[in-house]
Amino acid sequence: MRTPRHSSRYGRYSGGPDPLAPPVDLGEVLDAVTEDVMAGYSPDQALREFLRRGGRNQRGLDDLARQVHQRRRDLLSRHRLDGTVQEAKKLLDRALREERDQFLRDARMDPTDRQFREMRLDALPSSTAAAVTELSDYDWQSDAARRNYEQIKDLLGRELLEQRFAGMKNALQNATDEDRAAVSRMLEDLNELLEKHARGEDTPEDFERFMNRHGDQFPENPQDIDELIDALAQRSAAAQRMMRSMTPEQREELMALSAQAFGSPELMSQLDRLDAALQGLRPGLDWSGSEQFEGDQGLGLGDGTGVLQDLADLDALSEQLSQSYAGSTLSDLDVAALARQLGDDAAVAARTLTELERAMRDSGYLRRGTDGELRLSPRAMRKLGKSLLRDAAGRLSGRSGRRDTRLAGAAGEQTGSSRPWQFGDVEPWDVTRTVTNAVTRTAASGADPSAGLQIDVQDIEVRETEARTQAAVALLVDTSFSMALNGRWVPMKRTAIALHQLISTRFRGDALELITFGRYAQTMDIGEL
Structure with missing residues (x-):
């Protein structure tokens, strides 16, 4: 039996923060x-x-x-916001051109009828919306011209729905009468659900019933009625802001065209009812704002609403x-x-x-x-002190940082560490480390163990000692205004913290006091400084 092959694909991780990334460096x-x-x-x-x-x-x-x-x-x-009006104008111009070409091609057409039709087309108003309304009862002679004219109504209907329901424009492309009827039923059911919710009479079962009927038209997949209202209200508020962002001429033209959506004014009535319900349920959203668009790329109603949503996000x-x-x-x-x-x-x-x-x-x-x-915190202060002390020590090259003592003949206190013996050292041997080094060296050389253990100079380690003294240390810090005036404020604090770190860690037996003086002297905690 052949084992099935499994193909794998590799790509950049996009599920959030990189799970293999190192921890942040503080x-x-x-x-x-x-x-x-x-x-x-x-x-x-x-x-x-x-x-x-x-x-x-x-x-x-x-x-x-x-x-x-x-x-x-x-x-x-x-961008600019007249994309839908401009697209409708293009479709209308194409329909009129196709119709006039049909007059020239149809030799059997009655001359009087042709002349009457040409006069009617020539007398159309310059406004796209008015011309579309004027031609609502026109008997088109060209099938291509009729299709272009019907596309205007279809475009307006899809754009108006796209304003409130993202993705509806593409979903309703080449829609049938049955598809439009399904949208109308969805709007009717949605308005009833929202109005029932506003009265406080809805139940979770009402929402479930609505989603079972029309859930395929909501790709956001809301889990309850509040999520549904939030998604719809944000889109609807953006649509209102888009209308207010248009010039008065653009807005008037669009409103006149909207009456032709899907060839029926019922759609606009349902959408107005939906907007009113959403605004009542989410009054805190921005329903009255506007923006100043200055570009040359026309936006349709759906895309324009998406841009207004982007602006709200930004x-x-x-x-x-x-x-x-x-x-x-x-x-x-x-x-x-x-x-x-x-x-x-x-x-x-x-x-x-x-x-x-x-x-x-x-x-x-x-x-x-x-x-x-x-x-x-004290932890941060210690870390800061170590950093400043390293910086200061680096500037003072050649200085050991030890305190001089006049005591002679004292070996000092052991630090707990050992080091290889050097000529002149007087510290006591670290016997354990010395013997261990001799055994390790002898075994590594392959010598006969029965010959006994030979200690070499290089095996010897001595115990480190440190001569210690105790002192009462007063660290004086000038905090007068002249320090800040002359730009010495931060260097003073850096130096004080470094010295405090040195004394408090290197000479822990000392009595340390930080004293600041300006108008008067006072003791101060290093953290307060």
Whole structure:
């Protein structure tokens, strides 16, 4: 029996954050935060400042906000909203051209009838909507002209439905009378369900019954009536904003054309009823806003509504990225909307910033005080002190950092470590390490063990000792205004923290006190400094 083959496809992971990505590195964040704290920011402000500007290889909120603003500006500068009217005009011009060509081809046509028809076509108003209405009872002689004219009604019906139901335009292309009747029944049932919900009389069974009948027309697959209303209301509000964004002439022309949708004014009546119900159920949405479009690419009703929805998404993202409202955190970011508008890379950058913020708050580097304000924790202070001490030691090359002592003849205290013996060392041997080194060397050389163990100079290790003294150390720090005025404020704090770290870790037996002086002297905790 032949084993069936299974083909595999590999591609870029797109299911969210990379599950194999290394954990976020907080070192750069902590360095930036502590630097800003020393410059006078609060830890919370410093963290927000880092998230705003980003790091060496990390895009910040400001960069994402600039992209959002650019995307919004591009949408407004690229498009205009008369696409449906222009498409209807093209279909009408094509129908009139086909009809006049038919007059020339049909030699059997009565001359008086031809002349009457030509006069009627020549007398059509310049307004596309008025001309379409004028021709509603016209007896077309050309089949091609009749089809083009009927396409205008079909186009308007599909565009009006696309405004409220995304995907309906393509679904109803070449629709039959039965398809249109099914849409009409869906609208009737939907309006009844929404009005019943507004009165508080609906049940979950009503929603289930509606979805069983018409669920194939809702690709969003709402799970309850609230999800259904949310999806429909956002689209409907965008359609209202689109109408308000048109010029008065465009709006008047479109409203006149809409009466011809599917050849029946009933569709507009049902849609008006739907809009009214949705606005009553979701009054908090923006139903009255408008935008200024300045481009030359015409948008149909459906596509225009989609662009207005995109603009609403971008406005919401702009507010989320600003983090300017009370209680704002990066967890408020709608990462799915960011991916839709700016792409996956922007979404990855936002997720990383969110993870950095969460990790900084959960890592123990920041601690909330009794007054509710964030402060650097002792752990963060120790890490900062080590970093500043390394930086200071690097600048003072050739200095050992040890304290001189005048005590002679004292071996000092053992540190617990050992090292190879060097000429001149007077420290005691580390016998265990010395014998172990001799055994290891003898075994590696293949010598006969019965000859005894020979200790060589290179085997000898001595115990490290350290001469220690105790002192009372007063670390004086100038905190007068002149330090800030002359640009010495941050260097002073860097030096003070480095010295504090050196004394508190290297000479733990010392009595250490930090004293600041400006108008008067006072003792101060290093964290407070």
